[in-house]
Amino acid sequence: MNYESGESPPSRPTKKVRRVSNRKALTKRPFYRQKWREGWTSNPLFSGWLSKSPRSTSSKHRAFCATCNMDFQCGKSDIMRHATSQRHKDLSMQVDNKSLSSILLVNDPLDKSAQKIERKLCAFLAEHYLPISLCEPIMLLLRDLFPNEDALKRICLGEQRASDIIHQVFGKPLLQDLCKVLKERMFSVIIDETTDRSTTKQMSIIVQYWEGNKMHNSFLDLVEIHDSSASGLVTALIQSLETKEIPLENVLAFSSDTTNVMMGEKHSEATIIRELLPNVILVECPSHLIHLCASYACLKLPKSLEDLCRNIHIHFSLSSKRQDPLNEFQNFVGAAPHKTLALGQTRWLSLKNCVKRLLEQWEALGSYFTDVAFTDPTDSNDAILESLNDKFTFAYLEFLSYNLSRLNNFNSQFQSEVPNFYCIRKEVRNLIRSICSDFMSIPYVKKCDLHALDPKHPLFSSNIVSAENIYLGVMAMETMRELKQKSSAHDIKIFYESCLNFLIESVKQIQNRFSLSEPIHAIVQCLNPVNAANLEPKSLAFVFDAIPQLYEYADRSKTDLEWRSHCFIEELNDQVPCSQYWDIVFNKKNALNLPCFPNLRVVISVLLSLPFSNASLERFNASMERFFSNFNTTKTPKRTQLKNETVCGLMHMVYHLRNKGLTTDGLRIDDCISL
Template structure:
């Protein structure tokens, strides 16, 4: 009888295999946004795979146990992130938004250079319900957000000295001068660096500039979308007109005040379908006899509205391309200075005198002064508009053409003014960070522009606490030390380039360890809040109408797991640690 109670040796391997299977199942659930009910199928699968195993046959795991396992898994990943923040400099991004169950969540993300893994990471630190926190204040006021973030950092024993900066959009409760999250953080950490999201800022620039155009432009976009948005019959009827004009059966798009790039996408789609839309609405105007249909027909037959749409289709892609550049997950801090100034100067040159622009300091140039403008008839509004204005229905209507040109110039003036307002064109940090472009850092003239890194360290004082002379010595020696031919910007991406540079040894001595680590921390500086936007897109996939009862803890755990899986490629590549095996 005693021998029957002894577990055979293979039971340990089977126990381990089932633990791995549990982990992979949780990874699969998190990666593909599946319900915890999948645990029922997993249990049945294990029993069928190992019919002679008592361990497998005694396995019981349904929705509740699966949820608890996910939370334990997520807590382990959270602990790993916290341990990294205790030894690395990091930045915080935050965003609060209401989910499908009307729970208002605050997500706190951290971005840091992982010196051990050799990568720049963005990870979720915490996700909390702003109306069920344990601070003295609730809601999303600046004071409440500050207390929640400080509670997260202190409760996890994360040193405040490692917090370098905050990145967020321009909401008043976060970026306001008084009683905001950023103002309160600066009161406690005076040298903290605050970054406004460049993508959000350029979106607001384009949105504000669009307001100087006739209101009918935006109304037309919204009215057309509203006509088709909830009617399969109307979509089918319009499909016949698309076929008649040999157009692709594309949907009409919605203009969103919060979704970046949506204005240009909607304008481009309406222009593509313009003739089909015109004929469709003309055909139903006499049948339905609605005021909204009359307005749409009038606008589609208005040559000035068509010209404005073509102008927007010309000018908005410049803003969108800027936006897309900085939505990338790779480092972009070294690109900001060049591209902000390029967008501003290119826009100015469409309606201002080049000789005046080239003689002026760009940050002091006033685009609204008429003395700087070229004649109204010579401003550049894009090839499509130029071609349109040569047609008889335009050039015979002198007043209409003059008004089109005047309003389009106002759009560009407003766009430039908003760029100057929301961006510092000659921001010292952006300008100095641009020198860490791998294509510039090995250029000897770079040391002529910035002979010492002391001014850059002073801009972000919390980022570097080592010996400044050692840093400067390595920075200066980049000109005089022969760098191996395989360490080139053309061979490696920015992060890999500096990792390779930092690992370069001569006579068993690292020659550029400090400057490479400093450069990697500079590259980790957040210039956008797109990571928080992506996170909330992920949360909306996790917590849906079907899974609207998921608790904040479950959503947070699934997000932790999903991020960890993504870091390793996919759930099939996930390598669980021994600590994680023991937990599950």
């Protein structure tokens, strides 16, 4: 820049420099060392192995790992880094195995008493489907109630130890005992899929076999499924059996529900298993089949009936305030104070209970919706009131109640614990005969084989009675007598045609779904006490031809000899249940105190092992339906984090208690678990 003469350039502003004393400049910031905190030991990630270091003089700044036998810097990040190290993980596995041996092997009598308490408590949690996290609060309560009990003072039962006991002490030994049994006898396999509460798709495997005088349904495995196709399910099943070293040749029969992926004709799990194991007997669940028959038959009736059941339940389930006015109408008309029932899609024949409840509350519901349609005129309320005011709707429901009752009776016969596979053919024929007698001439029903008769055949249609002579049930018949005087002939004709179509469709569905021509239905007739006492059939040689695996377990000639001589036992009674009849035969001994019929026992036990229903896997109290109710009770919303091995341990324990007829209070730990 150019400045004029005599003018000096502007001076720059001086920067203020902060003066620091030499003492402060040379002083460093002190380093903070984390001190030991006792609260870390209560952390589930650190409990059992982390403690304050006893080695170092500055132990308040050091932590000690009992698993690795080393101390390290006492910082949260240092502890986390050590816990996730590979060395710590490897040593933890070894320690777990040692701790397992401490669970199993105890010499001190006081420790044995403590061990018994631990096992009883874990068995109690398994039996009553309680969360495993309850073990610690229960132990605190027991110590408070019994402060002088020395055994309780020695117990340190947390969630991890309880899980180890359930899996290692209960689950593994019980599974080993089951596998040992399955390696030595023929058994049936029942499978089904489920998606648990943690949205994990799994396949449950139940095995069924006859031992002693009782049918055993035992839980084998719970396999996580990634490929839910037919090939994927078969692969998972075979891998599960091969992993446990169970011979595939011992599989007598396979049963499942009636979905296409399970029992379809083209490419299903059943067809793949039949290719791999040609001698396996395929059994479809009769409870599933009869449910499907009823579902298709109901399509012949007006759809408004099913809509009425759903809409009425939805109306009351969404608001508790609506229940109080209904209770007033129930008291006024003298109806029982019952709630409406939901129509379940997966519940067998649940429509029967819904229809029964509607008929019971019909008058109270009519009065209620008459009032509601006036105060709250919505489309839904108007539609419900219109159906309730239609007298034909009431007649349809009475007709349904009568017909679904006999289907339910058929269904309930095959959800019991009594082996009644041989009854399927007889009961199906009786059911068809009962349905046909409502709309066909009785002489024709008596003389022909209705299961083999084609409903499309002219002879079938020519023996159908007139509409007025169709039997609808007692209640529906009385209602129709009143309607004939008040309704048009056209409406009455439509009603009778719908009911007739329902009955004919029921017969068609039963004929198509129940394959009574399968050889197995003829084979199992020898289980019937009446047939066995009269030596029908004369020989059991055809059983060996149908089940070639029997040659490895019994002699055919000796079996025939024993079969023909067993009917002369004086104590036999052909009017007793099947299991009781054969129990007398199996327990008969000769002068040398040896079984009189060892070969016959093997053959009959194999036939008794056939799955007559898969009800046990989805509903625990009736043989696949029981399991899923049991499984969903085991893996509750508060137990969604349970590992698969823990769930299997729980299920093994539950099924063991059930098969032995035991409860936790009567459980003898040393007898029920092989250590």
